[in-house]
Amino acid sequence: MEKLFMLLLLALAATGKSSVVSAADAYESPQFRVVHLESDFEIRLYKEISWMSALVNGTSFQNSTKQGFHRLYQYLQGANRNSTCFSMTKPVLTTIVPSHSGGSPSSYIVRYYLPAAYNNKSPPPPLAELNLQLDKWKSHCIAVRKFTGYARDDNVEKEKDGLVASLGKSLMQGMDQNQNYNYSIAQYNASKHPTGRINEVWMDVLGFAAEGCAQ
Numbered sequence: 638m639e640k641l642f643m644l645l646l647l648a649l650a651a652t653g654k655s656s657v658v659s660a661a662d663a664y665e666s667p668q669f670r671v672v673h674l675e676s677d678f679e680i681r682l683y684k685e686i687s688w689m690s691a692l693v694n695g696t697s698f699q700n701s702t703k704q705g706f707h708r709l710y711q712y713l714q715g716a717n718r719n720s721t722c723f724s725m726t727k728p729v730l731t732t733i734v735p736s737h738s739g740g741s742p743s744s745y746i747v748r749y750y751l752p753a754a755y756n757n758k759s760p761p762p763p764l765a766e767l768n769l770q771l772d773k774w775k776s777h778c779i780a781v782r783k784f785t786g787y788a789r790d791d792n793v794e795k796e797k798d799g800l801v802a803s804l805g806k807s808l809m810q811g812m813d814q815n816q817n818y819n820y821s822i823a824q825y826n827a828s829k830h831p832t833g834r835i836n837e838v839w840m841d842v843l844g845f846a847a848e849g850c851a852q
């Protein structure tokens with residue numbers, strides 16, 4: 638984990654320096670609009686998002702995020718067909734893919750958000766050995782619950798259960814904590830910040846009829 642956060646830290650520092658805007662605004666993030674707000678979560682309508690993504694076979698959220706980010710970081714640093722360097726963006730997203738058997742997850746997808754300039758043009762293809770894929774998400778609604786501190790192997794599932802419970806109580810009464818839903822963890826801060834950290838659990842919202850969410 639330490640290495641990942643060193644990398645994150647370096648990447649964030651590198652992009653921060655060359656920018657004239659304040660650090661808080663220096664990183665591009667995907668655009669969204671809040672369509673529903675509750676005390677402990679919200680529903681966001683995201684615009685289309687393009688990600689460069691790394692599939693990692695593993696059993697640890699932390700180790701898999703570190704490995705996947707390492708591959709993505711090389712892409713950002715120019716390991717692509719045009720030797721293009723990219724700015725760091727936020728968040729780094731790790732999708733937890735539930736196992737079919739219902740046991741512990743055995744794969745993770747780590748994602749780097751491609752700057753909006755690549756919404757309508759293809760980014761340079763990654764070097765083949767990095768084994769990365771371009772993922773384009775259509776505009777859709779995502780339920781989001783924030784949590785602070787570090788995102789770790791021993792808390793991400795609990796945070797996801799918290800979101801499932803909140804959704805089940807209010808908007809989505811069919812939701813059940815015993816089902817294996819896909820979810821993602823969005824991380825916004827480098828490791829040098831022990832406090833003031835922001836992470837989020839993301840879950841796709843299906844069948845929620847708020848404005849713009851209808852599938």
Ligand SMILES: *[C@@H]1O[C@H](CO)[C@@H](O)[C@H](O)[C@H]1NC(C)=O
Pocket residue numbers: 692693694768
């Ligand atoms: C992960 O496992 C799947 C299925 O076993 C395999 O097809 C894939 O190539 C593996 N990917 C990596 C990056 O190791």
Ligand SMILES: *[C@@H]1O[C@H](CO)[C@@H](O)[C@H](O)[C@H]1NC(C)=O
Pocket residue numbers: 696697700
């Ligand atoms: C994660 O990586 C660390 C360091 O390489 C290792 O000690 C640990 O066993 C790994 N954890 C899992 C669950 O694979």
Ligand SMILES: *[C@@H]1O[C@H](CO)[C@@H](O)[C@H](O)[C@H]1NC(C)=O
Pocket residue numbers: 719721759760761762
């Ligand atoms: C790669 O570079 C070539 C030549 O400069 C340019 O025409 C092309 O648009 C670039 N491709 C991408 C995906 O940036």
Ligand SMILES: *[C@@H]1O[C@H](CO)[C@@H](O)[C@H](O)[C@H]1NC(C)=O
Pocket residue numbers: 734819841
């Ligand atoms: C869960 O994620 C996997 C891998 O991205 C995808 O194939 C599957 O369709 C997703 N399932 C749902 C219900 O979104």
Ligand SMILES: *[C@@H]1O[C@H](CO)[C@@H](O)[C@H](O)[C@H]1NC(C)=O
Pocket residue numbers: 661727825826830832833834835
């Ligand atoms: C963590 O990231 C969030 C979102 O970008 C930012 O608002 C916040 O200031 C960051 N926290 C620290 C301690 O840098």
